[in-house]
Structures are given as structure tokens and as C-alpha cells.
Amino acid sequence: MAKIKYIEHNGNEHAVDVQNGLTVMEGAVQNDIPGIDADCGGGMSCATCHVYVKEDWYDKLPKKELGEDDMLDQAYEPKSNSRLSCQIIVSDELDGLCVNMPEKQV
Amino acid sequence: MCEYAGETSLMIKTDAVIVGAGPTGLFCAHQLGIIGLKCEIIDNLDKIGGQCIELYPDKPIYDIPAVPECTGEELTNNLIEQIKPFNFNFYLNDRVQELIQENENWLVKTTNGKEFMTPNVIIAGGVGSFEPRKFPTKSAEKFDGTSVLYSIKDKTIFKDKSVVIFGGGDSALDWAIELSKNSKVSLVHRREEFRGAASSVQKIKELSQKNMINLFTKYSIKDVKGNSSLEEVEIKNENGESKKIKADYVLGFFGLIMQLGPIAEWGLNLDKKVIPVNTENFETNKKGIFAIGDICTYPGKLKLILSGFHEGALAARGCFKYARPNEKYRFEFTTASNTIKDRLGIK
Numbered sequence: 001m002a003k004i005k006y007i008e009h010n011g012n013e014h015a016v017d018v019q020n021g022l023t024v025m026e027g028a029v030q031n032d033i034p035g036i037d038a039d040c041g042g043g044m045s046c047a048t049c050h051v052y053v054k055e056d057w058y059d060k061l062p063k064k065e066l067g068e069d070d071m072l073d074q075a076y077e078p079k080s081n082s083r084l085s086c087q088i089i090v091s092d093e094l095d096g097l098c099v100n101m102p103e104k105q106v
Numbered sequence: 107m108c109e110y111a112g113e114t115s116l117m118i119k120t121d122a123v124i125v126g127a128g129p130t131g132l133f134c135a136h137q138l139g140i141i142g143l144k145c146e147i148i149d150n151l152d153k154i155g156g157q158c159i160e161l162y163p164d165k166p167i168y169d170i171p172a173v174p175e176c177t178g179e180e181l182t183n184n185l186i187e188q189i190k191p192f193n194f195n196f197y198l199n200d201r202v203q204e205l206i207q208e209n210e211n212w213l214v215k216t217t218n219g220k221e222f223m224t225p226n227v228i229i230a231g232g233v234g235s236f237e238p239r240k241f242p243t244k245s246a247e248k249f250d251g252t253s254v255l256y257s258i259k260d261k262t263i264f265k266d267k268s269v270v271i272f273g274g275g276d277s278a279l280d281w282a283i284e285l286s287k288n289s290k291v292s293l294v295h296r297r298e299e300f301r302g303a304a305s306s307v308q309k310i311k312e313l314s315q316k317n318m319i320n321l322f323t324k325y326s327i328k329d330v331k332g333n334s335s336l337e338e339v340e341i342k343n344e345n346g347e348s349k350k351i352k353a354d355y356v357l358g359f360f361g362l363i364m365q366l367g368p369i370a371e372w373g374l375n376l377d378k379k380v381i382p383v384n385t386e387n388f389e390t391n392k393k394g395i396f397a398i399g400d401i402c403t404y405p406g407k408l409k410l411i412l413s414g415f416h417e418g419a420l421a422a423r424g425c426f427k428y429a430r431p432n433e434k435y436r437f438e439f440t441t442a443s444n445t446i447k448d449r450l451g452i453k
Contacts, residue, residue: 073361
């Protein structure tokens with residue numbers, strides 16, 4: 001279990017407990033947090049669960065797999081701290097993770 | 107038979123209209139054909155196959171039952187082969203715009219002016235229609251379609267012009283290479299690595315060394331400027347540095363996004379971007395409108411191709427009672443039924 005903070009582009013914050021093994025994307029979708037669309041359902045093939053990870057956390061996360069950056073090329077306003085939230089798997093180590101949502105996903 | 111033919115020669119009367127020519131729509135067409143119904147298939151892409159062909163034609167798929175491995179393209183080709191005996195019509199590069207209820211039928215109108223009269227509409231539209239992802243910059247909207255473009259119809263307009271291309275995939279690389287022959291090309295990409303074919307990346311690097319292409323990596327768009335016509339594009343990197351590039355045209359190749367589009371206007375119940383259905387025949391809240399594949403939702407829904415096949419098989423049976431109200435649907439196996447073999451043209 002990890003407490004994850006999702007910050008909408010307008011500044012609204014949502015802190016929720018997410019079970020280990022779920023993805024950060026699923027944590028948002030299951031808690032009806034706006035700002036993450038996840039059109040493809042977690043298959044790393046749509047770039048609509050794009051988030052920015054605060055710098056201090058970015059380096060602590062497991063590295064991106066092959067293909068994630070290719071999808072991020074197609075995301076809305078990608079930056080160097082961009083991730084696809086469907087590729088971040090929640091564990092106890094992620095307790096306190098904070099992600100910011102882009103202005104929009106599509 | 108064709109009672110509407112007198113009213114308008116364009117009107118096509120059929121048992122079912124399938125919206126979307128991806129694997130789910132294709133197999134549903136097969137199931138309609140097997141039970142003796144006719145259908146017409148509409149898709150807004152220029153080719154058959156949906157996400158399989160647009161997003162991952164070369165990527166292997168490993169979870170089609172009894173097919174250990176196949177690519178999106180192979181799966182599509184096999185599905186096309188499987189429905190060949192039925193000679194169904196495809197309407198590509200077209201999009202269903204309106205659904206209008208007329209007694210027991212639906213009048214289906216497309217962007218290209220086609221009209222269908224049918225008791226059944228099967229929405230197999232994936233997550234909607236593919237549209238190019240556009241620049242996030244507001245100022246780009248002003249020139250959208252004139253000098254800010256997301257696809258190329260006529261490459262001769264770029265001759266001797268300054269063209270700034272954004273993107274790191276094959277479309278961006280291929281057009282940068284092609285246009286560098288007759289135009290002043292700049293290529294801008296947000297990182298050092300490109301996802302296009304290795305040979306194209308190599309070619310881009312060679313052209314860059316020969317100053318045939320101006321290459322800007324780790325840059326993204328900041329602004330486009332111009333009064334009556336586009337004059338320059340400003341790009342920025344993450345250190346806050348920006349550069350200005352003279353531009354007659356700006357091209358963006360950021361892949362495709364899926365938009366629900368007109369489907370949202372058809373009066374269907376929606377749960378975010380998907381359509382709730384029953385699991386008996388995948389009918390929506392509207393009689394005679396079915397939704398199958400990625401676009402439908404129900405408890406336990408899995409967005410797998412195999413689920414779409416199952417949903418299409420049941421939706422086809424659901425169509426039968428509206429298409430043949432005076433007949434009783436009879437379940438038959440393809441292995442045993444001579445009627446089905448006739449429909450498949452098997453001697």
C-alpha cells in the first residue's frame with residue numbers, strides 16, 4: 001500500500017491509498033480522479049495516462065522500459081520528467097509519490 | 107425489396123451497418139454473414155484493420171486463441187480473407203455522422219453523404235476515430251490547415267519553402283528526408299533518440315551533417331508567429347533557451363489520438379468514453395444499436411481482441427430478430443450446416 005498524490009493541472013490535489021501491484025494509472029481510474037484518460041487500458045499504446053513525476057521521485061522509480069519514450073513522444077506536452085502512469089507499479093517504496101497531470105491528455 | 111430506392115438513389119438498405127473495420131467489426135461481419143444477414147462496413151481510416159493496422163501493424167500479438175503469434179497486419183488480412191465469401195461493402199475514409207430513428211429503422215448518414223437504412227447499427231469503433239495529435243500551442247490554431255499541417259496531401263506546395271517538421275517517428279523522418287530535396291527543412295524533436303526506422307535515422311544524421319537538414323533535438327514548440335501568413339516558429343528546450351526558425355510551413359507528426367467524435371451525440375448512455383451494454387446481445391440503451399469491442403463496457407469487460415470476437419458473435423444474433431422479425435433464429439455449427447456452407451460458397 002502506498003499513498004499517492006495526484007495533482008490536477010488546476011492545482012486540485014487528490015491523495016489516495018493505492019494497493020501494491022496496481023499501477024499509478026489504475027489508482028487514479030479506480031478512484032475517479034480526473035486528468036488521466038487511459039484510453040488503451042494500460043497497454044502502453046495511447047499516451048493518455050501521461051503524468052509528470054516530481055524530480056526527487058523520478059530517479060527513484062524503476063527505469064522506463066523500451067517503448068515508453070516512444071509513446072511519450074506522442075503525449076501532450078511531454079517533458080524530461082514525463083512518465084506513463086500505467087507503467088509505474090505501486091509498491092510500499094512508492095509511499096508518498098506525487099504526480100502532476102498535464103493540462104489535458106488529448 | 108428496396109422501398110427507399112425511389113426516394114433517393116443514394117439510400118442503401120441493409121440488415122446491419124457496422125461502424126469500425128477493426129478486428130471486432132470484421133469478425134462481427136463474419137458472424138452476420140454466417141447467419142444470413144447482410145451488412146455494410148464504414149471506417150474513417152483509409153484502410154481496413156482499425157488499431158491493429160494503424161497502431162501496431164508489425165507488432166506481434168500473442169493472445170489470439172489458436173494463433174500463437176501474429177502481427178496486426180496478418181490478423182487483419184486473415185479476417186478480411188474470412189469474410190470474402192460474403193462480398194460485404196466497405197466505406198473507408200468516411201465517418202458516420204448522424205443516426206436518426208425512423209420507426210423500426212435507423213437512418214445512418216456519413217460525412218461523405220452516404221445514407222443507409224437499417225434496423226441494426228453495430229458500433230465497433232475502438233475508442234473512437236483516429237485524429238492527428240495537434241500542437242499544444244494556441245497560436246498554431248490560427249494557421250491550422252493552411253500553414254500548420256498534420257498530414258500532407260500535396261508535397262509540391264513546399265517547393266523552395268522553409269518547412270519546420272516536428273516529431274521523431276517514421277512520418278516525421280520520412281517527410282524530412284523527402285522534403286529536404288526541394289525545401290529548406292528543419293527537424294525538431296523532444297529528445298535525442300528517434301523512434302523511426304534505423305535507416306531513416308541514419309539518413310537524417312547524414313543530411314544534417316551535410317547541412318541539408320537543420321536538426322534540433324531536445325526542443326519542442328513554443329510559439330508560432332505571423333500576421334496574415336506564418337513567418338516563424340519559436341522552439342524551446344527544458345533549460346528555458348529558445349530559438350527562432352523562419353517558417354513558411356510547420357508540420358506536426360505526433361501520432362494519432364482517438365476521439366469519440368460524433369458517437370457522443372447519438373443519445374447513447376456513456377460511461378466516460380465507453381458505452382454500457384448488456385451482456386446478452388451487447389445492445390445499448392437504444393433499441394437496434396449495439397456496441398462491441400473496446401468501445402463497450404460491462405462488468406468484467408476485458409479490452410482484448412478475443413472479447414471483441416465473442417461480443418460480435420452475440421451482437422450478430424441480437425441483430426437477427428430486428429432484421430428478420432418473422433423468422434426464428436436457428437443455431438447451427440459451421441461444420442455441419444449445409445446452409446452455412448452455401449453462404450460460404452463451399453462446394
